[in-house]
Amino acid sequence: MSEQIRVKIADYAVKKEEGMLITVGLGSCVGVALYDSFAKVAGLAHILLSDSALFKTPSNPAKFADTAIPLLLEQMISVGAKPIRLKAKIAGGSQLFSFERSMTSVGEKNICAVRNVLAVLRIPITGEEVGGSVGRTMKLFVQHRKVVISTVGSEEREI
Amino acid sequence: MMEEMGRSVLLEVGNIVTASYLNALSHLTNLAFLPDPPLLVVDMAGAILGTVLAETNVAEDHILVLKTAFVTATGNIEGNFLIIPDQNTLDIIVRMLVNGACQ
Numbered sequence: 276m277s278e279q280i281r282v283k284i285a286d287y288a289v290k291k292e293e294g295m296l297i298t299v300g301l302g303s304c305v306g307v308a309l310y311d312s313f314a315k316v317a318g319l320a321h322i323l324l325s326d327s328a329l330f331k332t333p334s335n336p337a338k339f340a341d342t343a344i345p346l347l348l349e350q351m352i353s354v355g356a357k358p359i360r361l362k363a364k365i366a367g368g369s370q371l372f373s374f375e376r377s378m379t380s381v382g383e384k385n386i387c388a389v390r391n392v393l394a395v396l397r398i399p400i401t402g403e404e405v406g407g408s409v410g411r412t413m414k415l416f417v418q419h420r421k422v423v424i425s426t427v428g429s430e431e432r433e434i
Numbered sequence: 435m436m437e438e439m440g441r442s443v444l445l446e447v448g449n450i451v452t453a454s455y456l457n458a459l460s461h462l463t464n465l466a467f468l469p470d471p472p473l474l475v476v477d478m479a480g481a482i483l484g485t486v487l488a489e490t491n492v493a494e495d496h497i498l499v500l501k502t503a504f505v506t507a508t509g510n511i512e513g514n515f516l517i518i519p520d521q522n523t524l525d526i527i528v529r530m531l532v533n534g535a536c537q
Contacts, residue, residue: 284484300480303488323488371475371485381488410481427477 282306285338287320287347291354296415301367303382305389305405306413307344308364309398310420311356317417318347318356324381325388340388348396363393364402364422364434366413373408382406402434445474451504455515463530483516490518 278294284304290296296319298306310317320343327339336342348358368386379387386405393400404411404424414423414431425431449472456467475482504511519527 284480284487300478300482300484302477302481302483302485304481304484321484323484369481371477371482372473372489381485385488410478410485412478 282319282321284321285323285335285343287318287337287343287350289316289318289347289350289354290417291316293418295417297412299412301411301413302369302371303367303380303385305340305365305367305382305385306411307347307389307393308366308413308415308422309347309351309356309361310415310417311351311360312362312420313360314355314357315417316351316354316356317415317420318351319413319415320344320347322385322389325384340385340392344389344392344396358396358398361398362401362420363398364415365389365393365400366404366411366422366424366434368405369407369409369411371408371410404432404434441474441476445472448472448474451515455502455517459517459527463527465526465530486518 278290280288280290280294280296282288282296282298284300288296292315296308296317298319298321301321305322307320307322308317309319320337322340322343323338325340327336327342336346348356348361351361352358365386368382368389370380370382383406390400402422409426412425414425415421416423422434423431424434449469452469452472456469459465460467475485502513502515504513
């Protein structure tokens with residue numbers, strides 16, 4: 276059975292053994308795929324913003340890099356993953372709009388925040404496709420812990 | 435991908451529609467809305483929407499969606515017109531619309 280779980284914006288999901296986690300349309304958002312190959316536990320988060328501390332009352336912790344990744348990690352641990360075995364692949368953080376409201380785009384901030392959070396948690400990044408100016412769809416095949424990226428008008432590729 | 439002419443037509447149409455829409459909203463709410471110069475992006479809908487949400491720094495989980503039909507002499511255009519105001523503006527708009535409806 277190859278069940279699919281669709282991860283929406285500012286959301287995350289965990290899947291064990293087999294099937295696929297997919298998140299569609301990462302623009303400045305960053306998709307974080309984590310997996311433990313030994314326990315066959317995979318998780319995917321679709322992060323909208325870098326830092327929950329920027330807001331007085333952050334309503335949804337799954338929205339921010341600093342709160343979403345620990346939440347994802349916690350849920351993966353609860354179904355058998357071990358932090359020390361985890362590997363990460365990340366995608367997204369692009370700049371679709373060419374306005375320069377600030378020096379650093381939201382996408383770049385998101386990438387940077389995700390890298391920092393993963394570094395603090397000591398989870399190595401083993402593959403990535405970040406930056407640029409196109410939207411991406413990210414698929415994580417649980418059984419083969421394969422991460423595939425697609426963009427409008429190009430072939431799917433593994434990272 | 436779209437050619438230059440197509441892109442500039444879309445940009446201009448977007449500009450006109452947005453300006454007239456904001457104008458109408460101004461009349462309804464008695465507030466002034468100032469449009470920024472238009473930008474055009476052709477990509478996945480989710481990627482565009484997510485980026486706009488992130489760029490406007492929305493901490494909240496509510497947006498205002500106004501369904502709009504574009505009717506022309508030769509046919510109708512399918513599309514969606516979304517307005518994503520920040521929370522303060524959304525509060526003001528909703529308040530003005532509700533009060534307006536009561537009068």
